[in-house]
Amino acid sequence: PRKIISYSERARLCSHPVTRKLLTLMEEKRTNLTVSVDLTAAAEVISMVDKVGPYVCMIKTHVDIIEDFSQDFVRKLTDLAVKHNFIIFEDRKFADIGNTVMQQYSGGMYRIADWANITNAHTLPGSGVIQGLKQIGLPKERGCLLIAEMSSSGNLCSGDYTKETVKIAEGNKDFVIGFICQSAISDDPEFLHITPGVQLSSRKDQMGQNYVTPREVILNHKSDVIIVGRGIIKAEDPVVAAKAYMEAGYSAYMERMS
Numbered sequence: 518p519r520k521i522i523s524y525s526e527r528a529r530l531c532s533h534p535v536t537r538k539l540l541t542l543m544e545e546k547r548t549n550l551t552v553s554v555d556l557t558a559a560a561e562v563i564s565m566v567d568k569v570g571p572y573v574c575m576i577k578t579h580v581d582i583i584e585d586f587s588q589d590f591v592r593k594l595t596d597l598a599v600k601h602n603f604i605i606f607e608d609r610k611f612a613d614i615g616n617t618v619m620q621q622y623s624g625g626m627y628r629i630a631d632w633a634n635i636t637n638a639h640t641l642p643g644s645g646v647i648q649g650l651k652q653i654g655l656p657k658e659r660g661c662l663l664i665a666e667m668s669s670s671g672n673l674c675s676g677d678y679t680k681e682t683v684k685i686a687e688g689n690k691d692f693v694i695g696f697i698c699q700s701a702i703s704d705d706p707e708f709l710h711i712t713p714g715v716q717l718s719s720r721k722d723q724m725g726q727n728y729v730t731p732r733e734v735i736l737n738h739k740s741d742v743i744i745v746g747r748g749i750i751k752a753e754d755p756v757v758a759a760k761a762y763m764e765a766g767y768s769a770y771m772e773r774m775s
């Protein structure tokens with residue numbers, strides 16, 4: 518694989534504040550691990566985030582699966598983001614017309630734009646979805662990832678869909694900071710490549726999820742960040758597992774650098 522520049526060197530090339538912050542802290546904390554804390558009780562999410570926080574660059578949430586979501590949960594999560602120095606990514610996958618996503622992003626009971634540094638969107642509706650999210654996100658210095666590829670079997674995000682998604686990103690660099698993808702799809706150093714569907718042991722789950730290892734993702738597929746859910750949160754000891762994924766992901770990055 519071709520040699521790459523370090524996360525911190527890349528941070529200096531980036532104009533978006535969220536990308537700069539993320540790349541900088543990745544090198545400081547020596548981690549390219551995002552933990553997807555897909556638990557359904559607010560207290561369980563908070564307790565897991567406090568445990569794995571030291572080993573991650575980012576925490577990914579699905580707040581709409583939390584049964585007792587409240588603004589108190591948001592306060593605790595954002596306090597932990599300061600304590601452990603990580604970025605918050607709400608995996609909302611917006612996929613509607615601009616006027617609707619604008620309201621879904623800013624309002625309802627979750628008020629995602631108020632606390633999530635990063636959210637994401639499908640490009641199925643066309644660039645209007647970005648126009649809507651941007652109106653809310655830009656003044657708050659938020660970033661958005663576009664879903665260019667998915668990890669699940671038989672998904673339709675491929676070929677021209679993926680290429681058009683890269684074009685939409687290129688036209689919206691003030692707000693779009695990268696992609697959810699399975700491998701690098703752009704040469705632009707300002708775009709982050711973030712990859713879910715990562716485990717050290719299993720190859721798939723019972724509902725179409727496909728897994729690759731941290732090393733494959735970072736070294737062979739040239740992605741920047743690994744997202745791990747059940748591989749860590751359902752492990753016997755999530756802290757031991759988080760350390761193992763952090764080590765596997767970061768050593769693959771070091772190998773790519775050498």
Ligand code: 5FU
Nearest residue numbers: 553666667668669697713714745746747
């Ligand atoms: F966009 C995607 C995708 O293509 N695959 C995913 O798995 C998102 N995900 C999310 O990453 C999914 O919604 C889960 O929150 C997480 C993967 O969790 P796992 O437990 O590691 O399979």
